[in-house]
Amino acid sequence: MPLLARMIESPLTVDIRRGAIDRLGELLADGRISSGGRVAIAVGPGLGDEVASTLEPQLRQATIVRVEGGSIDSARELAHSLRESFYDAIIGIGGGQTLDVTKYAASLVGIPMVSVATSLTHDGLASPVASLQHNGRKGSHGVHIPLAVVVDLDYVHRSPARWLRAGIGEAVSNLSALSDWWLAHKQLGATVDGLATAFARSGAEAVLYHQESIESDAFLNTLAQALVLSGLAMSVAGTSQPCSGACHEISHAIDALYPGSAKHGEQVAVGALFATYLRGDEVLGTMDACMRRHGVARLPADIGLTREQFCAAVEAAPSTRPDRYTILESRELDEDQIRKNVDAFIETFDR
Template sequence: MPVLTRLIPSPVVVDISRGALDDLAGLLADQRISSSGKLAVAISGGSGRTLRERLSPVLPGADWYEVADGTIDSAVKLADAIKGQRYDAVVALGGGKIIDVTKYAAARVGLPMVSVATNLAHDGICSPVATLDNDNGRGSYGVPTPIAMVIDLDVVREAPPRFIRSGIGDTVSNLSAIADWELSHEINGEPVDGLAAAMARTAGEAVLRHPGGVGDDTFLTVLAEALVLTGIAMSISGDTRPSSGACHEISHAFDLLHPQRAASHGEQVGLGAAFAMHLRGATESAGLIAEVLRRHELPVLPTEIGFTVDEFVEAVKYAPQTRPGRFTILEHLDLTPDQIRDAYADYAKTIRS
């Protein structure tokens, strides 16, 4: 009889709790990821050094590697450094740049990768994608999903609150991305993976509907779980469709058109999600997203992150070029600059009322 199920790529263990970092060595041994303790640990040159001092006594067999930045050159350099050293696994200890560099390096040398996130800025902490800067700007590279995911809420609390707010914007934007995926299915027949969509939507709704804030452990747990679920949703679908639509296209346009002025990823995609929902006529959903973003002190208007209305119109018009082949509400409507300007005026009026 055939097995009518499928295997889902996901971490073998996810630990989201206070003090999780202190039990990292035990977790890796218990899960048979590293019984010998022979690990390569990638850290930043800043906060990573402090964490190294804290963890060195409990990881005596580890070798530590400082990562300079989030470029593909740094990822290749890390891969070359750890190649042939007979490590059990590679551990990324830090934020998104460290994690993405380590994911790519581990994939390059064929080692399992453990993601130890020190902030909750975006869903890359557990995704099968490494986003790295290169000579042409920024690229996304397919990599295996982390074998283990560790988030210490005490460490997350020590990061600036803007990182948590960025993660909120990124997770809430799932709802716009799923709407774009469903639109593409309706118009173009693009297949929608129901399980991936359900997981990404559940993650977005959990954060959107939670009454807590950035200082609340319960809320931080829900946000961390939502980011992990979103990463797994991308692994299931095999691409970023569950979490990336018009919202991310608009954000990428800001990054490319104004690289020195771009705001955080989560701020831009949250704003993009609210506006995209408005474009598709989902006024109530757009209003709710904007209300939640405001409650968490995230921007809902481009002027709140330093962009003029003209620059926003330019970014929205340019946005489809950032993801050729991806169909969203922006490609569907194909608005002229004047139409975008009118839609924005209506959006701004609606969310203010």
């Protein structure tokens, strides 16, 4: 019998709403992830401890493990602690670093991972990718996709507005990444996955055209769904390409040259607007309007970089992902051309 459909690795459950954490024990039991609540709970700085204390009455057999930093070493330490006992699953609670460390550790040990996001900073909450530091550089590592994803909007509302704006930049940047993917298809014959494209584009455009403010439940629900769809797009494609193009290359270069400049989503937002400007995409004006509407970083100065520093990041960007083909590789800009394009970009949008 011919194969009539493909199987997609995806979370069993996605729960986005206010009060979602209060029903986590029920979700674990109903989803047959852990009927007895024998789980490890990995918490990072910020709201992690508070959420863990909320879960204790539901999950009396749970073990709390604290996670520091977002490195391979942190993930290996967590994996070592998980091997010292038996757990049905591990629950990662917090922001991007904590969730990435937990995903990587869960993959090393071979147990299910549940992602509980307390902020909406980037698409790692539901992706099969962990972005971790190793030997002074940040790299992307393939991991198992979370078995369940929980986003409690009560906690998201308490996160800094800057973090939400970074999440908007991450979601909207998919449109730039997809243009780069189609460019690779046109010029190199690269295969573009239509289903992955549909997931990545639909989430990005939902955020792009949403008119409500970041304080509204409706907008935060849309943003959370967009970030989940980004994770599914990467799972379907088996690569980060539907969500990572020149925008992410520039961000990786900034991390290497000027670490700590800004949050990942902020850097990606600036990279996406610049790459979209280079390509002359029709969506450029709409993307800029969305970023302005929500106060998202758009220019090098917004992420603490001078023109010269941003030029250096653009020049170094292609070297961060040698296997990726984007507008930067296509144009092969020299130092002088980069400076002229960056100057024109800033002049166009610094108004």
